[in-house]
Amino acid sequence: MTAATVTQDASGNVPMALTVRPRSDFVDTPYISEITDKAISYLQADIPVHLRGAAGTGKTTLALHCAAKLGRPVMLIAGDDEFNTKDLIGGEHGYHYRKVVDQYIHTVLKYEEDAVQQWVDQRVTTACREGWTMVYDEFNRSRPEANNVLLGILAEKLLILPAAHRDNAYMKVHPQFRAIFTSNHRDYVGVHQVQDALSDRMLTLDLEYYDRETEIAIACARSGMSTEDACGIVDVVRDFRTSGECEDTPTLRSSIMIARIAAAKEIRPLARDPRFVTICLDVLGSKAGLEKEQRDQRVQMLIGLIERYCQ
Amino acid sequence: MKMRGLKDIPTRHALLNRQVPRTRAQAAFELALLENEKAKLEREHGIWLANQLQIEARLRLAQERSVVLRRLLDDRKSGRKPGGKRRGPVPAWRSVTLEY
Numbered sequence: 182m183t184a185a186t187v188t189q190d191a192s193g194n195v196p197m198a199l200t201v202r203p204r205s206d207f208v209d210t211p212y213i214s215e216i217t218d219k220a221i222s223y224l225q226a227d228i229p230v231h232l233r234g235a236a237g238t239g240k241t242t243l244a245l246h247c248a249a250k251l252g253r254p255v256m257l258i259a260g261d262d263e264f265n266t267k268d269l270i271g272g273e274h275g276y277h278y279r280k281v282v283d284q285y286i287h288t289v290l291k292y293e294e295d296a297v298q299q300w301v302d303q304r305v306t307t308a309c310r311e312g313w314t315m316v317y318d319e320f321n322r323s324r325p326e327a328n329n330v331l332l333g334i335l336a337e338k339l340l341i342l343p344a345a346h347r348d349n350a351y352m353k354v355h356p357q358f359r360a361i362f363t364s365n366h367r368d369y370v371g372v373h374q375v376q377d378a379l380s381d382r383m384l385t386l387d388l389e390y391y392d393r394e395t396e397i398a399i400a401c402a403r404s405g406m407s408t409e410d411a412c413g414i415v416d417v418v419r420d421f422r423t424s425g426e427c428e429d430t431p432t433l434r435s436s437i438m439i440a441r442i443a444a445a446k447e448i449r450p451l452a453r454d455p456r457f458v459t460i461c462l463d464v465l466g467s468k469a470g471l472e473k474e475q476r477d478q479r480v481q482m483l484i485g486l487i488e489r490y491c492q
Numbered sequence: 493m494k495m496r497g498l499k500d501i502p503t504r505h506a507l508l509n510r511q512v513p514r515t516r517a518q519a520a521f522e523l524a525l526l527e528n529e530k531a532k533l534e535r536e537h538g539i540w541l542a543n544q545l546q547i548e549a550r551l552r553l554a555q556e557r558s559v560v561l562r563r564l565l566d567d568r569k570s571g572r573k574p575g576g577k578r579r580g581p582v583p584a585w586r587s588v589t590l591e592y
Contacts, residue, residue: 197586204591245592254585311585
């Protein structure tokens with residue numbers, strides 16, 4: 182990291198950035214490369230990118246991967262329903278007291294005391310000022326009114342600060358500032374609808390579940406299991422997902438969980454091993470639903486899939 | 493010369509006549525006065541010099557202390573550990589590494 186001028190906020194705090202890098206076992210298949218290259222090219226053209234997809238489609242990982250490739254420090258923000266504008270751009274926190282007692286001439290006493298509120302920058306302001314890459318994960322979990330401040334940043338490249346910020350009412354966004362957003366549009370709990378004005382200012386890339394080869398490669402990398410063994414697990418999960426016989430959709434995370442547990446316990450993924458079947462049912466059974474009769478049917482279907490792919 | 497009254501204002505006549513004492517006694521008297529005054533002035537000069545040296549020493553101490561404190565304040569403001577050795581360029585921000 183090269184030296185640069187320290188731009189501290191009014192309270193004198195040095196900002197903190199994330200340096201993101203891929204793990205040594207990061208899987209980069211042609212599918213992932215294709216999406217990454219597309220997103221990078223849009224970001225380099227100064228177009229904010231929005232990665233949209235269901236849970237387990239790798240939105241956050243891809244966002245961080247793109248941010249790493251841009252080579253700038255990263256400011257990671259996680260969407261939160263409790264957020265308001267202050268949490269994104271900053272506000273006044275605490276006081277700076279100043280007291281002057283001057284008795285240079287012993288017969289004359291000069292006494293001054295004043296208290297001034299301190300402005301403290303938050304993450305969006307820091308990223309805009311320093312030209313970092315902002316990764317706003319699950320931004321639609323924040324209320325739309327909290328995200329209104331992003332409209333000026335993305336379009337006019339201007340951050341409009343509230344009246345409480347006495348030094349500058351407006352701040353020009355650094356030319357190297359880039360924004361990557363992620364959201365899960367299929368979740369029905371804890372998400373808000375994205376306002377048209379914001380989605381109009383970004384380019385949305387819809388992500389689907391990975392292809393079979395990518396899922397197998399990731400499951401192997403994250404569990405240490407061999408490709409041959411991981412194939413069966415991934416096929417069971419993929420078939421269960423596409424069957425539609427599940428209340429909650431099993432994702433790549435389920436494959437990774439099963440593979441990791443089996444690898445840690447040194448259990449080969451074989452249908453004739455009851456320990457392996459138990460692991461699969463523990464991980465995937467909860468996705469079969471709560472109603473007993475329906476659940477039992479689905480569990481039987483699951484056992485059938487295990488017998489079919491894990492011989 | 494400290495003015496005490498009209499007597500201290502020398503006239504032209506007095507100035508002319510004062511240059512050379514008329515008698516030996518007058519000269520000796522004036523010499524004695526001058527010797528006393530010289531001794532007094534030398535004592536005063538010595539005290540003045542000692543004061544000056546003392547004040548210079550105190551000034552030097554105050555200057556050294558203020559330099560140390562200023563460096564301490566600058567270090568704290570920039571988030572550096574005071575007294576730490578600088579190795580290479582100073583980072584502009586704190587960083588946390590995230591592997592994904």
